[in-house]
Amino acid sequence: MDLALIQRLIKPAHTKIILLVMDGLGGHPSEGGVYTELETAITPHLDSLAAGSICGLHQVIGPGITPGSGPGHLALFGYDPLRYEVGRGILAGLGIDFEFKAHDVAARGNFCTVDDAGVIVDRRAGRIPTETCAELCRKLSRITLPGVELFLAPVKDYRFLLVLRGDHLSEKVADTDPLQTGEKRLPPRALHPDAKLTADRVEQFLEEARKILADERPANSVLLRGFSLKPDIKGMKDSFGLKAAAVASYPMYRGLARLLGMEAPDCGESMDERIGVIEKRWRDFDFFFLHEKRTDSAGEDGDFEKKVACIEAVDSAIPRLMHLQPDVFVVTGDHSTPARLKSHSWHPVPVMLFSKMCRPDEVDKFCERACRSGYLGPRFPTTDLMPLVLANAMRLNKFGA
C-alpha cells in the first residue's frame, strides 16, 4: 500500500490501538508432529479474541523470503522493508540509544581472535563479556583519523558499534568480515568511487586498531560489517498521525521504534511490567507497540515446548489488555521462527485484528491452520496491515467523493 495515499487520507481520532507482536510467532510441526507451536498451545483468550476478529496469515516480503526482525517490524508498522533498508550498523546504534547525526556512517563491529599470520581463528573472540568489550572500545577511541570523528561503543558481548562522522563520507564500503574462520580479514573496499575516502579512513582505523590490540587476548583484532546511513524515513506521527509508544525491552526493537518517531518508555523485562507501563501511559499515546521477545528466543533455541509455554504466558495476559478496551487490537508476529529450524523462516505469520467494525470471519482459534481460512487470506501482505488498522481505528478518510 502506498504510504503517500494513506498519509493523504489520515484524519484525527481519539481511538486507541494495541499491536502485540510475539516475535517469531509463526511455527512448524516438529519432526513427526502434526501441530505447530501455536496450534499446540492452549490459548483460550487468544481464541476468544479471534472469534471477534478478522484473521489471516501475513507475508512480510514475498513467498520463500525469510525476513529479519528489522524488515518484519518495519512492515508491521506499514513501511515497505524493500524500500527502507536499515543497515546492520545503524540497527546496532539504535539498539544502544546512539544519537545519530544526518550523515553518520555506522558499522557493526566484532572483536575477534587472529593468529600471528592474521588468520581469523575465532570471529567472536571467545564471546568476551560486555565489560571487556567496553574497555577495548575505550582504548580504540584514542585513534584519530584526519577529518573524521570516531565513536566506539559496546553493544553486547563481543559486538560493538563504530560510527564515522565527517564530510564526504559514504556508506558504500564492503564488509571486512569474511564470515568464516581460517581466512584473513578483508580490506574495507570502496563499492563506489565516492566511498574511496571512507574506505581509506576505515583501513587506517583497522591498522591502528591492530597495533592497539596486538597484546590483547583473545580480542586482538576487529571485523566490521553493515556500513550504513540512517534511512530517511518519516515517523508514525507524520505518516499516520499516530502518537506511538514502543513497549519493548530488547534494545534493537526500541531503537527501530525510535527511528520511526515512537517513544520508548522504560519498561521491565516481564510482560506484567510492560502491561503496567501501557496502563500508566494509556492516555498519552494513540498506538502501543507491545513486544514479546521470548517466543523467538525459544524458537531459535529449537525448544518447541518452551515456545508453546511462552505463547500460553502471553495468552494469560490478554484479559488485562482487553480491559483497557482498545479500539483496535492486533496480535501477530514479525516472522516465523519454527523450533524445528532453530532460525527465522519464510512461513507466513498468523495475524488477527480485533475491532468492533472488523466484520469478523469464522475463525475462532488463533493458529496457522485456522487463520489460513480467515478473511485476510493465507498470504496477506504485511504492509497492508497498517492501513487496515487505521481504518478500524476510524482514522482514514474516504478516497474520492
Place this chain on the structure above:
Amino acid sequence: MDLALIQRLIKPAHTKIILLVMDGLGGHPSEGGVYTELETAITPHLDSLAAGSICGLHQVIGPGITPGSGPGHLALFGYDPLRYEVGRGILAGLGIDFEFKAHDVAARGNFCTVDDAGVIVDRRAGRIPTETCAELCRKLSRITLPGVELFLAPVKDYRFLLVLRGDHLSEKVADTDPLQTGEKRLPPRALHPDAKLTADRVEQFLEEARKILADERPANSVLLRGFSLKPDIKGMKDSFGLKAAAVASYPMYRGLARLLGMEAPDCGESMDERIGVIEKRWRDFDFFFLHEKRTDSAGEDGDFEKKVACIEAVDSAIPRLMHLQPDVFVVTGDHSTPARLKSHSWHPVPVMLFSKMCRPDEVDKFCERACRSGYLGPRFPTTDLMPLVLANAMRLNKFGA
C-alpha cells in the same frame, strides 16, 4: 518476485529438487460433467504426496490470460514471462538445437499452398512430412541476399526455421501469415524505421522462394511469423545457483531449458526412460525439470479420457521418484488444457510443493477443487513458486538483520 533480490539471497546447499511438469495439467469438466480430468483420474500417489505438501492453484500471467507453453515454463522456472519474451522464431530454433549468434533474427516458417492468384488455400500445405520439409529447406537455402547470411532448417511436418544473420538487422518485422485461408500472404512490414533493411531482405527472400517453389505441390509458398532475437536472460546457475537438468523429450522444452543454461541429457520418449535418466544423473544436478507432454496433447485432441489416463500413468511413476528422496518435489502444469476447449486456457493450474519444512495444509487430494483451499491460495503467481522452492531447499539467506 524480483530476481535481483533472490539472487542476492542465494546460498549454496546440497539439496535436490524435482519439478515435475504435466503439460496442460489444469482442466475443466466436460459438457454435462462435474469433474475435471485431474479430479476424475484415480491418483493415489499424487494424493498421498498432496497430504504432505503445500498446495494451491497457480496463475501464470493474470486472470483470464491464457499462457503459451514458453511463458508457462519460464514462469515456473522463476522468470517473468512478460519481461522475458521468447519469440516464436527463437523457440523454433531452440527446439532443433540451432546455434544462435548474438544478433540473429529468427522466424517460424510454414510451407503452405496458394492458388494461381496467390490466395492461401492451405496454411499447412497438407501437413507435408518432415522429410519433404527438409528437402524444400535445402532448395530455399540456395537463395542469396546481399549482406545477409540465410539459414533454413526443417522443424516438424510443414514447419521450418528461417534465420537471418548480418549487420543492422532487426526483429521488428510484421508476420506475413494472415492466420487464415482465403487471403494472400501479408508483406513483411517494418514495424520500426530500423527494420526497413530487414523487411526488404525478407521480401526478397519471399519473392525468390515463390519462384523456387512455383512447381511444387502442395507446398508452393511460405508464411513467416514470430520474427525475434534471442533474449538476454541469465541462466539458472547465475540466477539461483542451481545446476539444472531438463529431462524432456519434446524439442521446444529442451531448447527453452538450454536457453536458461540447463543441460538437456538425452532421454527416451517414455516416463520410465526419463526417470531412469534422473536416477543415473542424480548426483550431477541440483534441479531436475521432468516434463510430460502427453497430458497437453490429449487435452488439445479434446480427448478427456485419454488425458485422465495420461495423468494416471504419471501417478504410477511417483513412488519411483519419491524413492530418490528429493528435498523438494513440485508437481504441477505449465497451463491448463481442458479437453473441452481443445486448447490452452486461462484457468489456474494445480500445484503442490512437498518438503519436510513446507508446513503442509489440509489438502489431501491433488486436483483443482482441493488445491483451491491450500495454503498457496487459489491464484498463486507462478513466478513466486521458484523462491518458495529455493526456501524449502534451504538455499536462501534471510533478508535483513
